[in-house]
Amino acid sequence: MINKDNYCVIMGGGIGSRFWPFSRKSLPKQFLDFFGTGRSLLQQTFDRFNKIIPAENILVVTNDMYADLVKFQLPELKEDQILLEPTRRNTAPCIAWASYHILAKNPTANIVVAPSDHLILKETEFLDAINNGLDFVSKSDKLMTLGIKPNRPETGYGYIQIAEKEFENFYKVKTFTEKPELELAKVFLDSGEFYWNSGLFMWNVKTIVDAVEKLIPELAEKLKAGPEIYGTPKEKPFIDVRFPSCPNVSIDIGVMEKADNVYVSLGDFGWSDLGTWGSLYDLSPKDERQNVVLKGESLIYNSKDNIVVLPKNKLAVIDGLEGYLIAESDNVLLICKKDEEHAIRKYVNDAQMKLGEDYI
Amino acid sequence: MINKDNYCVIMGGGIGSRFWPFSRKSLPKQFLDFFGTGRSLLQQTFDRFNKIIPAENILVVTNDMYADLVKFQLPELKEDQILLEPTRRNTAPCIAWASYHILAKNPTANIVVAPSDHLILKETEFLDAINNGLDFVSKSDKLMTLGIKPNRPETGYGYIQIAEKEFENFYKVKTFTEKPELELAKVFLDSGEFYWNSGLFMWNVKTIVDAVEKLIPELAEKLKAGPEIYGTPKEKPFIDVRFPSCPNVSIDIGVMEKADNVYVSLGDFGWSDLGTWGSLYDLSPKDERQNVVLKGESLIYNSKDNIVVLPKNKLAVIDGLEGYLIAESDNVLLICKKDEEHAIRKYVNDAQMKLGEDYI
Numbered sequence: 001m002i003n004k005d006n007y008c009v010i011m012g013g014g015i016g017s018r019f020w021p022f023s024r025k026s027l028p029k030q031f032l033d034f035f036g037t038g039r040s041l042l043q044q045t046f047d048r049f050n051k052i053i054p055a056e057n058i059l060v061v062t063n064d065m066y067a068d069l070v071k072f073q074l075p076e077l078k079e080d081q082i083l084l085e086p087t088r089r090n091t092a093p094c095i096a097w098a099s100y101h102i103l104a105k106n107p108t109a110n111i112v113v114a115p116s117d118h119l120i121l122k123e124t125e126f127l128d129a130i131n132n133g134l135d136f137v138s139k140s141d142k143l144m145t146l147g148i149k150p151n152r153p154e155t156g157y158g159y160i161q162i163a164e165k166e167f168e169n170f171y172k173v174k175t176f177t178e179k180p181e182l183e184l185a186k187v188f189l190d191s192g193e194f195y196w197n198s199g200l201f202m203w204n205v206k207t208i209v210d211a212v213e214k215l216i217p218e219l220a221e222k223l224k225a226g227p228e229i230y231g232t233p234k235e236k237p238f239i240d241v242r243f244p245s246c247p248n249v250s251i252d253i254g255v256m257e258k259a260d261n262v263y264v265s266l267g268d269f270g271w272s273d274l275g276t277w278g279s280l281y282d283l284s285p286k287d288e289r290q291n292v293v294l295k296g297e298s299l300i301y302n303s304k305d306n307i308v309v310l311p312k313n314k315l316a317v318i319d320g321l322e323g324y325l326i327a328e329s330d331n332v333l334l335i336c337k338k339d340e341e342h343a344i345r346k347y348v349n350d351a352q353m354k355l356g357e358d359y360i
Numbered sequence: 361m362i363n364k365d366n367y368c369v370i371m372g373g374g375i376g377s378r379f380w381p382f383s384r385k386s387l388p389k390q391f392l393d394f395f396g397t398g399r400s401l402l403q404q405t406f407d408r409f410n411k412i413i414p415a416e417n418i419l420v421v422t423n424d425m426y427a428d429l430v431k432f433q434l435p436e437l438k439e440d441q442i443l444l445e446p447t448r449r450n451t452a453p454c455i456a457w458a459s460y461h462i463l464a465k466n467p468t469a470n471i472v473v474a475p476s477d478h479l480i481l482k483e484t485e486f487l488d489a490i491n492n493g494l495d496f497v498s499k500s501d502k503l504m505t506l507g508i509k510p511n512r513p514e515t516g517y518g519y520i521q522i523a524e525k526e527f528e529n530f531y532k533v534k535t536f537t538e539k540p541e542l543e544l545a546k547v548f549l550d551s552g553e554f555y556w557n558s559g560l561f562m563w564n565v566k567t568i569v570d571a572v573e574k575l576i577p578e579l580a581e582k583l584k585a586g587p588e589i590y591g592t593p594k595e596k597p598f599i600d601v602r603f604p605s606c607p608n609v610s611i612d613i614g615v616m617e618k619a620d621n622v623y624v625s626l627g628d629f630g631w632s633d634l635g636t637w638g639s640l641y642d643l644s645p646k647d648e649r650q651n652v653v654l655k656g657e658s659l660i661y662n663s664k665d666n667i668v669v670l671p672k673n674k675l676a677v678i679d680g681l682e683g684y685l686i687a688e689s690d691n692v693l694l695i696c697k698k699d700e701e702h703a704i705r706k707y708v709n710d711a712q713m714k715l716g717e718d719y720i
Contacts, residue, residue, distance in 0.1 A: 021677075297715055297719075299707060299710050299711060299714070301696075301703070310693065313691060314691050314692070314693060315691060315692045315693070315711060315715060315719045316692075316693045316694075316695070317381075317692065317693070317694045317695070317696070317707045317711065318695050318696070319695070319696035319697065319700060319703060319707075320684075320696060320697045320700065321695060324680075326693075326695065328688075328693065331673060331674050331675060332674070332675045332676075332677065333670065333674060333675070333676045333677070333686075333688065333693065334676075334677045335676070335677070335678050335679070335681060335686065335695065336661075336677065336678070336679035336680060337679065337680045340679055340680065343661070343679060347659060347661075347677045347679075350659050351659060351675060351677070354659070355657055355675060359657075359675045
C-alpha cells in the first residue's frame with residue numbers, strides 16, 4: 001500500500017565531530033557503516049523509508065561538498081532528488097527548501113522529515129508509526145513529531161511533554177524541553193508525561209509551508225517561490241543566492257515550539273540518535289567483561305567497560321584499561337575515558353590548530 | 361690508523377619479540393630505526409665500526425630469512441661478508457663459524473664481536489675502548505669482553521665481577537653472573553666490583569678458535585675446517601649440513617664462564633641493549649609530564665609516564681593514561697602498562713594462536 005503522495009526528506013548535511021576520528025569532515029557519521037552491516041546510516045535510512053515511500057519521492061538534503069558521496073552511496077537517486085545546500089544552516093532552512101521544492105511538484109504531498117544518521121532497531125513498529133502519522137497529517141493540518149518512550153533518564157536528548165490524547169497514540173504537545181540535567185531527567189522519566197524528541201517530523205506540505213511563512217517569515221521570504229523556480233534549472237542558482245542569507249534556526253525552535261497545532265505520535269522503536277560513543281557502547285553487544293569491539297580484531301586482558309573501534313583487519317591488544325574509548329581511523333588514534341567524550345570537540349580543535357586539516 | 365688485521369663480526373640473526381608490534385618476525389629489532397635517525401640499529405652498528413675497521417673486514421652473521429634485508433640495508437657488504445645461518449642456534453655456533461671463516465682468510469686477525477641491536481651514545485669513548493681492546497688481544501692470548509659501569513641496579517642485565525687490575529682499564533674477570541634479583545643488583549651496584557655484561561667481545565682469531573676447540577669440542581668438531589672449505593663455494597653447503605647439529609649454547613656459558621684467560625675492559629659508553637620498551641623509555645627525551653613520543657604526532661592530556669610509538673604521520677590523542685605503552689605498527693595496536701611488558705611474549709603467542717601469522 002504505497003501512497004504516491006507520500007514523500008520523505010532525509011537530512012544529511014551534518015559534519016558532527018562527536019565520532020571523530022571515525023567520522024571526519026570529509027566523511028561524516030551519516031556516511032559511515034558503524035556496525036559493519038555493509039550499509040551506511042544514510043543508506044539504512046533510505047532503505048527503511050523506501051519500504052513505504054516510492055524511491056522517486058525520497059529527497060536527500062545535504063551540503064554541496066557531500067554531493068559525490070550521496071550519489072555514490074545512493075545511486076537510486078536522480079540528480080533532482082539531491083538538494084545541495086551551498087552553506088551550512090540549520091534544520092529550518094533545510095526543511096523550508098525541501099517543502100517548497102515538493103510543493104511545486106505535488107501540492108497534496110505528505111512529508112516525513114528524518115535525520116540521516118539515527119538507528120532504528122524495531123523497523124516494523126517504526127514504519128507502522130510513520131504510515132499512521134502520514135495518514136493522520138494527510139487529513140488534518142497538524143504538525144507531527146515522533147516521541148520515543150524513554151527507558152532511562154538520558155541527559156543527551158530533548159524531551160516532549162504530552163497533553164491530552166487525540167486518539168490512539170497521538171497526543172497534543174504541551175512543551176518541548178531542551179536537554180535536562182540528570183535530576184530533572186529522572187523527574188521526567190518518573191512522570192510518564194515526557195518522551196524523547198526524535199527529531200523526526202510528519203506533515204502535509206501545505207501545513208509546514210504555512211507554518212514557516214507564519215512563524216519564520218524572514219526565512220519564508222528568502223525561499224518562497226513556485227514551479228517557475230522549483231523543479232527547474234533555476235532552482236540551484238536561486239538557492240545558491242538566497243540560502244546563505246537564511247536565518248540559522250532549527251525547526252524545533254523556529255516552528256515546533258511556537259506552533260499550537262503540534263502533535264506527537266508515541267512509540268518504542270529501538271531508537272537511538274547515535275549521538276555519542278557512549279550511546280554506541282550502550283547499544284552494542286558486549287563480552288563478559290562489558291567490553292565492546294565494534295570493528296577489527298582484539299585480544300583484551302584485565303580490562304572492562306571499554307569500547308574499541310578499529311579499521312578492518314587491525315588487531316588491538318589491550319591490557320589493563322577500564323572505561324576507555326579506543327578509536328582508530330585512518331591517520332588518527334584516540335584513547336580517552338569513555339565518559340570524557342565531550343572533550344572530543346577540544347581534541348578536534350587542537351588537532352586542527354596544531355596540525356592542520358589533515359587530521360580532522 | 362686502520363689496522364688491516366682488525367675484523368668485526370656483527371651478530372644480526374635475532375627474532376626477539378620484546379618490541380612487538382614494532383618489531384616483527386619478518387622485520388626484527390635490528391632492522392628498525394627506533395629513533396627516526398634514518399638508519400636502522402644494524403646500519404648504525406656498521407657505521408660505528410666502519411670508522412675503525414675496513415668495510416671489507418666487517419661480517420654480518422644472520423639467518424637465511426634475513427639475507428635480503430641485510431643486503432638492502434648494507435649494500436656495502438659483498439656476498440661473502442654475509443654469513444647466513446640455515447637455522448637458529450645461539451651465539452657460540454655463530455661465533456665459531458665466523459672465527460673459522462676469518463681464520464681461513466687471515467690467521468693473525470683480531471676480532472671484535474658485537475650485537476647488531478644495541479645503542480651506543482658515547483661513540484668516541486666506545487671506539488677508543490675497542491681499539492685498545494683489539495690492540496691488547498693482538499699481543500696476548502686473552503679473551504676480552506666489554507664491561508659497562510652500572511648506573512642503576514638493573515635486573516635485566518648480566519653482571520661481570522672484576523678481580524685484580526691488569527693495567528689501565530683492563531681487569532681479570534672473577535665471575536659472570538646471570539640477571540640478578542633487585543636486592544642482589546643493589547649489592548652489586550654498591551660494591552663497585554660488578555659491571556654490566558655488554559655481550560661484546562674481542563680476541564685474536566687463534567685465541568677464540570683454541571678456546572672453542574678446548575671448551576666446546578662438540579661444536580668445534582662440527583665446524584672445524586680450513587681454507588679448503590671456508591672462503592670457497594663449499595662453505596655454505598658445508599654450513600647448511602653441519603650447522604643444524606651444532607649445540608645450542610651461548611658464548612658466555614660455553615666459553616667465557618669456563619675459560620681462565622678472560623679479561624674485561626671497563627667504561628661508560630652511553631650503552632643500552634635496548635632490551636625492552638622500558639629501556640627505550642628511560643633513554644628517550646620526555647615532555648614535562650614524563651611522556652615519551654618516539655614517532656608520530658601526539659596530543660596528550662591528563663597523562664604522564666607513557667611511551668608512545670606510532671607510524672609516521674599518525675596522530676595519537678591520549679587523555680587520562682598513566683604509565684602505559686601505546687605502540688602501533690602496521691596492523692597491530694598494543695596498549696598495556698609499561699611495566700607489564702613482560703607479557704608481550706604472551707600477546708604474541710595469543711595473536712599467533714588465534715589469528716595466525718599475519719599479526720606476528
